[in-house]
Amino acid sequence: MQVLERGKYASAMKRACEAVRLGSALCQNVQLQLKQAEAASKSDKSPVTIADYATQAVVAWSLQRGQGGGPLQMVAEEDSEDLRTEEGASMADRITELVNNAVAAVEPGSNLSRQQVLDLIDLGQHQGGPEGSFWVLDPIDGTRGFVGMRQYAVCLGLVDQGQVVLGVLGCPNLPVEPITPEQGEAGAAEHAGEPGYGCMFAAQLHEGSFVGPLQGDAPWQELQLTDHSDFSHIRFMESYEKGHSDHSFTAKLAKALGITKAPLRLDSQAKYGALARGDAAVILRFPNRNYREKIWDHCAGAVIVQEAGGIISDAAGTPLGFGRGRWLDLDKGIVTSTPKAHAALIKAIAQLVQEGHEPA
Ligand SMILES: Nc1ncnc2c1ncn2[C@@H]1O[C@H](COP(=O)(O)O)[C@@H](OP(=O)(O)O)[C@H]1O
Ligand SMILES: [Mg+2]
Ligand SMILES: [Mg+2]
Ligand SMILES: [Mg+2]
Numbered sequence: 001m002q003v004l005e006r007g008k009y010a011s012a013m014k015r016a017c018e019a020v021r022l023g024s025a026l027c028q029n030v031q032l033q034l035k036q037a038e039a040a041s042k043s044d045k046s047p048v049t050i051a052d053y054a055t056q057a058v059v060a061w062s063l064q065r066g067q068g069g070g071p072l073q074m075v076a077e078e079d080s081e082d083l084r085t086e087e088g089a090s091m092a093d094r095i096t097e098l099v100n101n102a103v104a105a106v107e108p109g110s111n112l113s114r115q116q117v118l119d120l121i122d123l124g125q126h127q128g129g130p131e132g133s134f135w136v137l138d139p140i141d142g143t144r145g146f147v148g149m150r151q152y153a154v155c156l157g158l159v160d161q162g163q164v165v166l167g168v169l170g171c172p173n174l175p176v177e178p179i180t181p182e183q184g185e186a187g188a189a190e191h192a193g194e195p196g197y198g199c200m201f202a203a204q205l206h207e208g209s210f211v212g213p214l215q216g217d218a219p220w221q222e223l224q225l226t227d228h229s230d231f232s233h234i235r236f237m238e239s240y241e242k243g244h245s246d247h248s249f250t251a252k253l254a255k256a257l258g259i260t261k262a263p264l265r266l267d268s269q270a271k272y273g274a275l276a277r278g279d280a281a282v283i284l285r286f287p288n289r290n291y292r293e294k295i296w297d298h299c300a301g302a303v304i305v306q307e308a309g310g311i312i313s314d315a316a317g318t319p320l321g322f323g324r325g326r327w328l329d330l331d332k333g334i335v336t337s338t339p340k341a342h343a344a345l346i347k348a349i350a351q352l353v354q355e356g357h358e359p360a
Contacts, residue, residue, distance in 0.1 A: 003208075003210055003220045003222065004017065004202055004204070004207075004210060004220065006207060007204045007205075007206065007207040008165075008204075009158065009160075009165055009166045009204050009205075010204075012158055012166055013166055013168075013202065013204055014066075015062070015063055015066035015067065016063075016135075016156050016158065016166060016168045016202070017168055017200070017202060018062055018066065019058075019059045019062035019063050019066070019156060020059070020154050020156050020168045020169070020170040020200065021170065021200070021214065021215075022058050022059070022062050022102055022105070022106065023055040023058050023059045023062075023102075023139060023154040023170060024154045024170030024171075024172050024198075024200075024214055025102065025105075026051065026054055026055055026058055026098060026099075026101075026102045027051050027055055027140060027146065027152065027154060027170075027172060028172045028192045028193060028198075029098075029101075030049070030050065030051040030054070030098065031051070031146060031149065031152075031172075031189050031192065032189055032190070032192075034049060034050075034051070034146075034147065038050045038091070038094060039147055040082065040091065042082075046143065046144075047143050047144060047147055048078065048143060049140070049143060049146065049147065050091060050094050050095050050098060051098070051139075051140055051146065052077070052078055052139050052140045052143055053078055053080070053083065053091075053095045053121055053139070054095045054098040054099050054102070054117075054139075055139035055140055055154060056076050056077070056078045056120075056121050056124060056137060056139035057095065057099045057117045057120040057121050058099055058102045058103065059076075059137055059139060059154070059156060060072060060074060060076070060120045060121070060123045060124065060137075061099070061103060061112075061120055062106070063135060064120075064123070065106075065107075072123045072135070073126050073132065073133065073134035073135065074123050074124045074126050074134060074135040074136070074137055075124060075126045075127070075128045075134055075135070075136045075137070075159075075295060075296065075326055076121075076123070076124025076125075076135075076136070076137035076138070076139065076296065077124070077137070077138050077139065077294070077296050078121055078124065078139060079121065079122055079124065079125060080092075080118040080119075080121040080122050083095070083118055083121070084118060092114050092117070092118060093114060095117060096112065096113070096114045096117045099112060099117050099120075100112055124137060127325055127326060128159070128295060128322075128323070128324070128325045128326050129162075129323060129324070129325055130161065130162040130323040130324070131161065131162075131323075132160075132161075133158060133159060133160040133161070133165075134158075134159055135156060135157070135158055135159075136156070136157040136158070136159055136164075136295055136296050136299040136300070136322070137155070137156050137157075137296060138153075138154075138155040138269070138296035138297060138299075138300075139154060140152050140153075140154065141153045141154075141155045141268040141269050141296070141297060142267030142268025142269075142270070144240075144241055144267060145240060145266075145267025145268055146267075148187070148240075148267075149187035149188065149189035149190070150173070150184075150185075150186075150187060150188055150189070150240060150266075150267050151171065151173050151174060151184070151188060151240075151266045151267045151268050151270040152171075152172075152173065152267060152268045152270070153169045153170060153171045153268040153269045153270045153273070154169070154170035155167075155168075155169050155170075155268075155269050155296065155297075155299070155300040155301065156168045156169075156300055157295075157296075157299030157300040157302075157303065157322075159295075159299065159322050159323060161323070162321070162322065162323020162324075163205070163322070163323065164205070164299050164300075164302055164303045164322050165204065165205040165303070166202075166203070166204050166205070166303065167201075167202070167203050167299060167300030167301065167302065167303040167304050168200065168201070168202045168300055169200065169201040169202075169269055169270070169272065169273050169300050169301065169304060170200050170214055171198070171199045171200070171201070171214070171268075171270045171273055172192045172193075172197070172198050172214055173188035173189055173191065173192050173197060173198070173270075174188075174197065174198065174199045174270050174273065174274070175188075175191075175196060175197055175199075176196050176197065176198075176199060176213070177196065178274075178277070178278070178279040179264065179266070179274055179279050180264070181235075181262050181263065181264045181265065184240065184264050184265050184266045185240070185265065193215070198213060198214035198215055199211055199212070199213065199214060199273060200212050200213065200214045201223075201272075201273040201276060201277075201300075201304045202220075202304070203276075203303045203304040203306075203307035203308070204303075204307070205303060205307070206307075207307070208222050208223075208307050208308075209222070209223045209276050209303075209304050209305075209306075209307035209308040210222055210223060211223055211273065211276070211277050223276045223277050223278075223304075223307075223308040224308060224309055225275075225276070225278060225281075225308050225309040225310055225338050226278070226338070227309065227338045227339050227340050227341075228281075228338065228340060228341070229338075229340035229341045229343075229344050231257045231258045231259045231341070231344070232258055232259075232260060233261075234259055234261065234280075234281045234282060234341060235259075235261040235262075235263070235264055235279075235280040235281065235282075236250070236254060236259060236261075236263050236264070236280060236281070236282035236283065236284055237263065237264045237265070237266055237271045237274065237275065237279075237280045237282065237283045237284070238250055238263055238264075238265055238271075238283065238284050238285065239265065239266075239267065239285065240265040240266055240267045241267065243288075244285070244287060245284065245285045245286050245287055245333075246286040246287075246288075246359045246360040247263075248360075249286050249352075249357065249358075249359040249360065250263065250284045250286065252352060252357055253284065253345070253348055253349060253352060256348050256351070256352060257344065257345070257348050264279070264280050269297070269298070269300060269301040271283050271301070272298075272300075272301025272302070272304050272305050272336065273301070273304060275305055275308075275310060275336060275337070276304050276305050276307075276308035276310065277308075281337055281338050281341055282335075282336070282337040282338075282341055282345065283334070283335075283336040283337070284333065284334075284335060284345075285333050285334040285335075285336075286315070286332065286333035286359035286360070287333065288360055289332075289359070289360070292327050292328075292329070293327065293328040293330060293334070294326060294327055294328065295322050295325075295326060295327065295328055298312070298320060298328065298334065299322055301336075302320060302322070305336055309338070309339070310336060310337060310338055310339075310342075311336070311337060311338070311339050311342040312334065312335070312336040313334070313335055313336075313342070313346070314330035314331045314332065314333065314334060314335070315330075315331055315332035315333040315334070315335055315346070315349050315359075316331040316332065316346070316350075317335075317342075317346040318330070318331060320334070332349075332353075332359060333349075333359060335349070
């Protein structure tokens, strides 16, 4: 941990790592036991599980405990509205049980009520913006991957005066060795907790980006990307879910640039961690044009990539704005890569669009 205990945000980093570890352990326990009935559908048709809610509560509990008093400022994905209805009551009870089991590992004997757990979940309603500092939490990013036994990540960032200053990713199913396209497609959940699986990424602005084990005490390693733009050797990553990013547009872009390697398709911000350690050199994301990106889907990953020497921007090359509220309003898509490849990608995207090949 020593390498992370430096810089302006050292104590926040320590609290963030503790909270993400606790949340990741909870997720890992739930993933293999998840029953269909414990997943629900949100109003936008995206799935949410008992583990999304429970992890949000546990991370909020851990951060609040660590900061010692004062209100927790947090922008987080989930809210308790559906759990406060009659139909949501049994789900809320399951969540309360999970939260209490996790909390007991840190504070034996503590017992939160259902009401307290729902209130913890609702600590994530901060509106974000350019002033002050606030945590940004995606308790489970890649819920579809989580339900499908693939990749997912517990993602926690800190924004100060509109800038991401810290990010931590817990990736319980990510192999310690570089992940291959075959492993990306295959279920990974059965390996969670085995030696060789489970990574944590952490970065602080101006203090570097690191990878370490989710469990155990193997040392942290600093990450530094090697810059190159030889697309014939480059692999790109994209969402596993076709509905989250236009795979046919990225295939056209890959062809235009001479990328011949098969894409690595992974769920969640595990992609940002994988890029920072060099498993692949590019991440492409082109959601449907009506989709509005949220800050918690990219906040932690962005600083982890940038501190490793990578660049993240929208498809026009403009840096992402994390200080404009809960959403990231951006042009077309998100492009993340090493610097030389980034410049070539932005140019190639503009060229394709000019030729009439708009992303869906
Ligand atoms: N139609 C859509 N287009 C783009 N992104 C979407 C989407 N529906 C959901 N998402 C977002 O995509 C995230 C997962 O990204 P990825 O495809 O990289 O795994 C989801 O995070 P959650 O799983 O936290 O809800 C969700 O915020
Ligand atoms: Mg979600
Ligand atoms: Mg997400
Ligand atoms: Mg989520």
